[in-house]
Amino acid sequence: MARDRIARLGLAPARRAGRLSGGQRAQLALTLGLAKRPELLILDEPVASLDPLARREFLRGLMEATVEHEFSVVLSSHLASDLERVCDFLIVLVDSRVQVAGEVDRLLATHHRLTGPRRDPDRLPADQHVVCARHTDRQSTYVIRTDAPIHDPAWTVTQLTLEDLVLAYMDKHTADRRVALEVRR
Structure with a gap:
């Protein structure tokens, strides 16, 4: 699965991760996380440092992976526009306290x-x-x-x-x- 995903993303396996773009590094990190075939993947601000195009590609890849491999994702983000694209259940935390929670x-x-x-x-x-x-x-x-x-x-x-x-x-x-x-x- 990891090799297929790396090939599909166009990442050169011999290339050092430090030489990849921010978006490519994020995709590689997601691939490594998926390689363990988790039931639950917890991501803390995974797209915070990415440009809008890289964010969109990362989130699209994440959603494709959740469908393909049938796992759940807990994703924290300050970018509500990104959540709108991928979130089906929302929990709003302020100062570590739940303000509202429910299906979007x-x-x-x-x-x-x-x-x-x-x-x-x-x-x-x-x-x-x-x-x-x-x-x-x-x-x-x-x-x-x-x-x-x-x-x-x-x-x-x-x-x-x-x-x-x-x-x-x-x-x-x-x-x-x-x-x-x-x-x-």
Whole structure:
């Protein structure tokens, strides 16, 4: 399997790994990990230092390998756009604490952005759980989680991308930790 993958990637077996490009080194590392035929492969930021094309190729190779060899992958990444291409189950961690977890399709189906006239969160229906909120003098924008349909005509409802969802939970956490500044004159 490793020889076939190396040949398919166009890597010269005699070439030193240190002379390979970042993308080629990442593919080689994945090949070495797959050579053991794991049931579970754990990858920590495997594409962080790769350019966009190399990232795409690595993730495509990873997905092909998971289908071909039937194993699971736990992948950590700060690049939500990459996760959207390959992830079917998401866990958002902030400061080592789980903020949300679930199947990606289900999470995206139950999270929405509401934009409308300024409204306090306690005036939202009980089944709409606020993930994060932003307010101006006249407008409120909420990211909410709900299984129920949203019927209030005052709100413009938009679907979230996976990146929007991740950032909403990260923003919620940082907003909870912000210290209000008071300026006295």
